[in-house]
Structure formats: C-alpha cells, structure tokens
Amino acid sequence: MQSRAHAIWVILLSFFIAYLLAIVPFPDWAMNYRPEWVPMVLIYWVMALPYRVGIGSAWIVGIVLDVLEGSVLGLNALGLVIIAYVTLNLHQRLRMFSALQQAGLVFAMVGINLMLNRWLEILTGQTVASNLLFLSAALTSAIIWPPMFQLLRHIRRSFDVH
Amino acid sequence: MFADGRFGYLERVRYGLGYVTTPVYWVADIPTRISFWIDDVFVSRSDLLVENERLREDLLVAQRELQLLESLASENSRLLDLREATQVIAREVMPAEIINVSPDPYSKRILINKGSEDGVFLGQALLDAKGLMGQVDEVLPFSAWVLLITDSHHITPVEVNRNGERALARGSRSTVSELELEFVTQTQDMKAGDLLVSSGMGQVYPKNYPVAEVTSVYSDPGQDFTTVKARPLAQLASTRHVMLVFASEERVLPEFDLEPGEETLPEAQPVKPVFDESQVSQIDPSTSNQ
Numbered sequence: 001m002q003s004r005a006h007a008i009w010v011i012l013l014s015f016f017i018a019y020l021l022a023i024v025p026f027p028d029w030a031m032n033y034r035p036e037w038v039p040m041v042l043i044y045w046v047m048a049l050p051y052r053v054g055i056g057s058a059w060i061v062g063i064v065l066d067v068l069e070g071s072v073l074g075l076n077a078l079g080l081v082i083i084a085y086v087t088l089n090l091h092q093r094l095r096m097f098s099a100l101q102q103a104g105l106v107f108a109m110v111g112i113n114l115m116l117n118r119w120l121e122i123l124t125g126q127t128v129a130s131n132l133l134f135l136s137a138a139l140t141s142a143i144i145w146p147p148m149f150q151l152l153r154h155i156r157r158s159f160d161v162h
Numbered sequence: 163m164f165a166d167g168r169f170g171y172l173e174r175v176r177y178g179l180g181y182v183t184t185p186v187y188w189v190a191d192i193p194t195r196i197s198f199w200i201d202d203v204f205v206s207r208s209d210l211l212v213e214n215e216r217l218r219e220d221l222l223v224a225q226r227e228l229q230l231l232e233s234l235a236s237e238n239s240r241l242l243d244l245r246e247a248t249q250v251i252a253r254e255v256m257p258a259e260i261i262n263v264s265p266d267p268y269s270k271r272i273l274i275n276k277g278s279e280d281g282v283f284l285g286q287a288l289l290d291a292k293g294l295m296g297q298v299d300e301v302l303p304f305s306a307w308v309l310l311i312t313d314s315h316h317i318t319p320v321e322v323n324r325n326g327e328r329a330l331a332r333g334s335r336s337t338v339s340e341l342e343l344e345f346v347t348q349t350q351d352m353k354a355g356d357l358l359v360s361s362g363m364g365q366v367y368p369k370n371y372p373v374a375e376v377t378s379v380y381s382d383p384g385q386d387f388t389t390v391k392a393r394p395l396a397q398l399a400s401t402r403h404v405m406l407v408f409a410s411e412e413r414v415l416p417e418f419d420l421e422p423g424e425e426t427l428p429e430a431q432p433v434k435p436v437f438d439e440s441q442v443s444q445i446d447p448s449t450s451n452q
Binding site (some may be wrong): 023033068073125126 | 175180182183188266267271299300302313335336
C-alpha cells in the first residue's frame with residue numbers, strides 16, 4: 001500500500017543530517033559539549049512513529065554511527081537500542097509531557113547512553129579514563145531538545161510522514 | 163555483540179559499511195572545502211603576489227637543501243655499500259587530505275580521503291611537510307583512519323638526531339598534543355631542543371624522518387627514569403595536506419655483524435636484525451672485504 005512506506009526519505013534524511021552534525025569537526029574545547037544528535041533524532045522518531053521506527057532501526061542506525069566514528073562495532077548500537085526500548089515503553093506518556101519534562105527525560109536517556117558508551121570505550125581500550133566532563137553533552141542535548149522537537153514535528157506534519 | 167569487534171571477522175562488515183558512510187563524510191567536508199574555495203577565489207592580487215614571492219623563495223631554499231641532500235644520500239649509500247648493506251632512502255609518497263577528526267577528544271585519530279581503492283594499507287606511515295604524523299589504523303574503501311603519534315595508545319620508536327640515543331615516544335595521556343619519552347635512564351644524553359627522528363625500528367615507520375623536538379627534560383634523582391617531554395613537529399591540529407609513504411620493495415637493513423672493527427663506524431649501533439630469510443640471504447658475507 002502507498003501509505004505503508006510513506007515519505008520514508010524524510011526519516012532517512014533526518015538521520016543523515018544527524019550523522020553529519022555528529023561528525024563535523026568542532027574546536028577542541030567544544031568537543032565535550034556537542035549534543036548527541038543521533039540519539040535525539042531517534043528518540044523523536046520512536047516517540048512519534050513507534051510502529052515505523054523501533055529497536056531494529058535503532059540498531060542499524062547505531063551500527064552505521066559506529067562505522068562513521070570508527071569505534072568498535074556495536075558500541076553505539078547497544079546504547080541506541082536501549083534508548084529505543086525505553087522510548088517505546090514511554091512513548092504514550094512522553095507525548096503528553098510538557099517540553100520541560102521531555103527535556104528532563106532526554107537528559108536522562110542521553111546521559112545513560114553517554115555513560116554506557118564511555119564504559120564500553122574504556123573496556124575495549126579505545127580511550128582512557130578521564131574526568132566526567134563528557135556528561136555535559138547530555139545537558140546541551142536537553143537544552144537543544146525543545147526547539148528540535150518543534151522543528152522535527154513541523155517537518156513531520158508538513159511532509160505528512162506517518 | 164560488541165565483543166565481536168575485538169576479533170577479525172567483523173572487519174569485512176565494517177569495510178562494506180564503509181561504502182555507505184562515504185557520502186556522509188563527503189557532505190560533512192563541504193563547509194571546509196567551501197571555505198578553502200572562498201579563500202582561493204576572494205584573495206587580493208597583492209596577497210597573491212606576496213605569497214608567490216614567498217613560495218618562490220621557499221622553493222629555492224628547498225632546492226638548495228635537496229642538492230645538498232642528494233650528495234649526502236649518494237655519499238651515504240657509498241658508505242653503506244662499503245658495508246655490504248643498502249638502505250633505500252627514496253620512497254614513493256601519495257598526497258592525501260584530512261577530511262575529519264575523531265569526535266572523541268581523548269582518542270587522537272584523523273580520517274583521510276584515501277582508502278584501499280588508492281592502495282592504502284594497514285600500518286602505512288603518514289607525514290606532513292614538517293614531520294611524521296601517524297600510521298594507518300583502519301582502512302575503508304575510500305577513506306582511512308590514522309592513529310596520530312600523540313594518541314596515548316601509540317608508541318613511536320625514535321632516536322636523538324644529535325647522538326643517536328634511542329627511545330620510545332608515547333602519546334600523552336591527556337588531551338594535550340605532546341609526546342613523552344618512556345624508559346629514558348638518568349645517564350642518557352638528552353636535552354631540551356634536541357631533534358627526535360624516527361629510528362626505523364619496528365619496521366612501521368621509515369627511518370630518519372623528523373618526529374618531535376624535546377621541550378623539557380626533568381630528572382628526579384629518586385626516580386628510575388627521566389621525564390622527557392617532546393612537541394611533535396608535524397602540524398597535527400592545523401594542517402590539511404598530508405602524505406602517505408609507500409615503502410620501496412628492496413629494503414635491506416644493515417647486517418648485524420659483531421666484528422670488532424665495525425664498532426668504530428657511526429652506523430654500528432645495534433640495529434635490530436631482520437628475521438626474514440629472503441632479505442637476509444641477499445647479503446653475502448663473503449664479499450665484505452672487496
């Protein structure tokens with residue numbers, strides 16, 4: 001049916017842009033404050049279209065991100081699958097939340113993802129243990145979330161993705 | 163799942179996915195290319211003239227040094243011929259461009275725009291105009307990740323250019339871009355300002371390329387080893403144009419010979435012998451006194 005695969009390119013394009021923002025080089029001091037674009041876009045699509053974007057898509061998105069960042073395969077995939085699972089369970093409540101409550105939940109989920117990534121990176125010897133500054137990305141993600149949510153919702157409605 | 167990444171059999175998957183990710187890198191690189199393009203197009207005539215003048219002077223100086231180097235190289239190869247050993251200095255290089263850096267500030271890796279389609283291989287050395295930068299860590303179809311010499315997991319075998327003292331230069335464990343020399347004893351002769359060149363041991367890097375300059379030597383009598391820090395010469399953070407080195411085929415290291423007369427020669431530091439029969443057999447010890 002036509003409606004089955006309606007405007008899937010919008011979803012793909014949004015992930016493509018999220019990948020771009022995730023790997024675009026930043027100045028060194030700003031590296032720790034880079035918002036986690038890919039998890040945020042994933043949270044939005046799982047929340048808005050849980051029957052289209054789910055745990056399987058989250059895994060594929062994560063594997064591609066792993067290759068892009070040159071990290072161990074499955075590192076980001078695991079984190080994103082967990083995010084997708086939590087969002088799937090909460091999506092009905094998330095839609096009712098105010099922007100501030102949503103941002104709080106995004107903060108928690110991105111923070112868990114960051115911590116999990118860091119543990120796995122240290123476990124696999126990709127990086128060395130350091131301070132907790134890397135968690136500040138969760139804060140910037142939460143701050144970015146409300147405008148980003150509005151933007152993505154606007155895009156979803158104008159392109160009629162369902 | 164992620165544990166699979168520790169073993170080799172997922173490399174092919176990663177390689178295949180490299181085709182998918184190439185356009186992302188390409189698009190992510192557009193802003194940089196546009197800014198370079200703008201720099202190229204909107205540049206004043208007087209600036210161009212000044213730059214042209216400067217480049218011509220640089221070229222002149224470089225050519226003069228090249229002439230000097232050629233005579234030194236031929237002299238060196240004559241001397242090495244006397245010892246029945248050849249070490250080919252001329253190597254092929256391929257220009258490449260840096261298109262991305264690792265998003266993790268604690269892992270110092272960069273992405274270059276040449277991949278296995280261009281003949282890049284694992285462990286290949288990367289240089290810029292000033293010195294050694296790193297080695298290829300992961301090869302994708304059209305790009306490759308390079309581990310920089312300042313990464314804390316990377317160790318470069320170096321020697322002091324002034325006196326041939328050997329050392330191992332490990333990348334700093336902090337976000338600072340510097341090198342620390344490991345296991346330097348209190349008696350080794352090193353001082354600030356010394357040039358460190360690659361020693362060619364470990365067979366990864368070509369010999370005698372500049373690596374770093376010693377910035378500080380701190381010797382604590384209570385410690386076993388001296389703390390030596392060095393600043394990499396390559397412009398790791400600012401350059402975009404880099405070179406990949408292709409080792410030439412006929413590489414034969416000097417024969418490891420314990421004749422007493424050999425020790426007076428400056429080259430007679432114990433160079434690690436190669437346990438490769440095909441290479442060792444090319445050296446015929448019977449002709450050493452011709």
